[in-house]
Amino acid sequence: MIPGRRLFLALLLLQPALAAASEASGHGEHSGMATPLKLALMFVNLGLFVLLMRSVALPGIRRWVSERREMVVDALEKAARAKREAEKLQAEWKQRLANLDAELEQLRNQARAAIAAEREEILRSARTLADTIARDAQRAAEQELRNARDLLRAELARNAYELASKQAPQHLTSADQRRFLDEFIQQVSK
């Protein structure tokens, strides 16, 4: 940059002189001496313009171009990644679609097995419950029978006792009374 700066300063200092000389020579245009000075002034102006552009505009343009380039590269990488993922997803789905029938069949088999197991469990529970109910009913019936038998026996015993109590005084003789007494004394004496 230093040589460029020096050249720029030199051209900047040279430009007014050339401009003045060109102005002065403007009065004698017909002599043919003005054309080189004008040409030199144009070169100086062009150099100044180039140097000015180089030092002021060029870094901004370079930076912009660089950023733009990075953006484009980044966008391209993202697009490439997205493309790879999409391809991977597509491959997975293709694989799943290819295995879908087998998977569906497996699910169907699992569902059938679960339903069969559930059915067996329900049947087993129902059989157990039915057995329990039948057993309880049998026990209840047996108990009812025992109760009825006991009631009948109790009624029979009560009737027998009442009948015997009524009949005994009429049929017992003094010999019977004597026998009762003898048996009592015999039992107590033991």
Next chain:
Amino acid sequence: MTGSIARRYAKAMFAVARDSGTLEQAAGDLERLAAIAAAPQVAAALANPLLSETQRRDLASAISDDLALRPETRTFVCVLADHQRLDQLGGIADHFRRLLDRHLGQVRATIGSSAALDSADVERIVAVFAAKTGKRVLAETRVDPDMLGGVIVDIEGKVYDGSLRNQLRGLADSIARGRSYL
């Protein structure tokens, strides 16, 4: 509770009468007192908690005078009156009689039958229980037609039931329980 109170007083009275050699007389006094105390009006008066000490003493003196009690028994009745135990006379007489029976080596028995027993039968029964207990048996008889037949002997709270009614009940129980009765 009342039983234990009556027993304590009976023991005290028994000790006094035994020491003075008047057990039989004391027993007679107490039996007469118990007979008087069993009358409903007298029982109510003896158990009345509203009577003052003087009134209770007067009541005890009046009863003692009426029954012409001996001095020892009269003193005993006054002690009962002082301690508001006149209503225990019946129980005291019972316990005293038991103590006396035990002292004399005798037991009391009640012989029940459906028909009146002759004296020979009673003597047979008395002899059996005398041999069984080793004591003299004082028997009293009663007739209970509901027994149907046989005898029941109650000797100091222990009952020997040889009645036909009891045998029939046993038979009925066997039938009810489903046992063979043949």
